[in-house]
Amino acid sequence: MNARHARYPFLGDARDAVEEAGVDLADVVANDDAVVERARERVTGALADGTVGDRARSDRIELLSYPVARVLVSVVDENVLVRKYAQAEADAAYDRFTADESDDSELKSVGGDDRLSRDELLAEFDLADHVHARRDGYDVDVPTYLLLSSSLRGDDWRLVNRALDDGRVPVSEPELDTLLREAIRGRIEDGLPLSVPDPIADAMEAPAVAVRDVLADMDLTREIDTVVPELFPPCMQHLLDQVQRGEHLPHHSRFAITSFLANIGLTTDEIVDIYKVNPGFGEEMTRYQTDHIQGDSSPTEYTAPSCATMKAYGDCTNPDDLCDAINHPLSYYEVKLDDEDDEDLEDWRERDDETAADADD
Numbered sequence: 001m002n003a004r005h006a007r008y009p010f011l012g013d014a015r016d017a018v019e020e021a022g023v024d025l026a027d028v029v030a031n032d033d034a035v036v037e038r039a040r041e042r043v044t045g046a047l048a049d050g051t052v053g054d055r056a057r058s059d060r061i062e063l064l065s066y067p068v069a070r071v072l073v074s075v076v077d078e079n080v081l082v083r084k085y086a087q088a089e090a091d092a093a094y095d096r097f098t099a100d101e102s103d104d105s106e107l108k109s110v111g112g113d114d115r116l117s118r119d120e121l122l123a124e125f126d127l128a129d130h131v132h133a134r135r136d137g138y139d140v141d142v143p144t145y146l147l148l149s150s151s152l153r154g155d156d157w158r159l160v161n162r163a164l165d166d167g168r169v170p171v172s173e174p175e176l177d178t179l180l181r182e183a184i185r186g187r188i189e190d191g192l193p194l195s196v197p198d199p200i201a202d203a204m205e206a207p208a209v210a211v212r213d214v215l216a217d218m219d220l221t222r223e224i225d226t227v228v229p230e231l232f233p234p235c236m237q238h239l240l241d242q243v244q245r246g247e248h249l250p251h252h253s254r255f256a257i258t259s260f261l262a263n264i265g266l267t268t269d270e271i272v273d274i275y276k277v278n279p280g281f282g283e284e285m286t287r288y289q290t291d292h293i294q295g296d297s298s299p300t301e302y303t304a305p306s307c308a309t310m311k312a313y314g315d316c317t318n319p320d321d322l323c324d325a326i327n328h329p330l331s332y333y334e335v336k337l338d339d340e341d342d343e344d345l346e347d348w349r350e351r352d353d354e355t356a357a358d359a360d361d
């Protein structure tokens with residue numbers, strides 16, 4: 001285990017180094033407090049400020065804290081956590097490799113240090129045959145470009161806005177680095193949440209409680225208490241349209257939209273108001289169903305169905321580019337709210353408040 005493994009723990013050779021050292025993860029989580037603490041820092045930092053915290057002085061602790069952090073994320077098992085954790089790890093890696101690339105110090109030229117070059121990253125992700133250097137940047141094969149840019153926001157990344165050159169997309173050096181960050185993020189997110197054996201999950205209970213506390217305290221309300229139908233995923237916009245057009249919804253569709261509205265913070269009264277325009281609306285039934293979903297009249301608070309379930313029931317409608325990057329309608333909405341300017345959200349809130357005040361008059 002060396003310094004480069006510690007700086008870039010997602011690399012294949014870092015994983016090999018952990019395996020070759022015969023590390024028993026169950027033993028580490030049960031007995032190595034320093035590793036578990038650093039793993040907790042990685043995860044809570046990702047939630048709190050989008051960073052993975054300061055590197056541990058020991059390469060061993062730093063490297064092992066990465067697989068332990070993945071276990072911790074899996075034990076807590078929340079979509080928003082997986083997304084924020086993968087983003088924070090990818091951002092940290094991006095900062096390091098772009099600094100490495102611009103560092104011309106002697107250490108770099110003699111090799112054998114802890115740096116990682118752009119070419120090595122391309123090789124790591126099997127991209128070397130699909131990214132071609134040219135004089136003032138790179139050309140990326142279209143399928144590779146589409147794959148790596150699919151989660152990037154901003155019109156500039158859309159293929160229709162790029163100049164194609166012989167089936168390839170010309171990109172600048174910084175743009176290629178952004179695409180590499182996406183490759184890293186994808187690898188980190190891949191497979192999360194892991195299936196964690198019970199003894200390991202039990203040993204991780206204390207840090208998992210700490211992470212859940214941060215999740216509960218953080219301003220997730222900013223993400224979920226703002227109701228902006230324009231930012232709903234296409235499936236939920238469609239279901240909401242159907243409700244408001246007075247169409248009859250099958251039970252699974254009604255459960256999907258009701259649980260989604262409840263999960264983003266609408267009260268039972270607010271949901272009942274939305275359904276009132278529907279002639280097939282039954283207030284009692286809607287109240288009962290919504291209270292049940294909210295956990296008021298049942299021991300469980302229900303979460304809106306995942307994309308896989310929505311697809312299975314035929315409720316996935318008009319998926320767009322962002323849908324390729326998420327696996328839950330709530331994640332779609334969280335990403336959209338994240339992307340929205342705080343100022344715009346403030347406008348939405350004021351609009352909601354005014355609407356509520358008008359309704360009260």
Ligand code: SF4
Nearest residue numbers: 233235307310316323
């Ligand atoms: S992919 Fe998911 S979020 Fe997108 S429309 Fe389908 S169910 Fe909704």
